[in-house]
Amino acid sequence: MKKIIIAGSIAALTVLGACSANTDTKEETKKAATDTKKPATDNKKTAKSEPIVVNGIQLTLDGQEITKAISKDQKEQNVYTFRVTGKNVSSINKGLGSVDF
Incomplete structure (x- = not known):
């Protein structure tokens, strides 16, 4: 039972951690790229x-x-x-x- 809970927690953290950061950094790099076109x-x-x-x-x-x-x-x-x-x-x-x- 403990192994199932630990494995489920690790899987949930992996899925949630992989989805969160990518959307913010793409938007910031687009803004930075448009600012430096002088x-x-x-x-x-x-x-x-x-x-x-x-x-x-x-x-x-x-x-x-x-x-x-x-x-x-x-x-x-x-x-x-x-x-x-x-x-x-x-x-x-x-x-x-x-x-x-």
């Missing part, structure tokens, strides 16, 4: 940004570049490069690292 030329129009303070660090975007690169498959790709300068404006020692990006 042409890359829009980024070239932006001028030097004004400083912004985030968590006590003043961030300034110094420069942006778009360069073309060729992958191993001989496909042309855009490489986006930008330079960020940070200045500590808080009373606590803070800094920027690769983890922040």
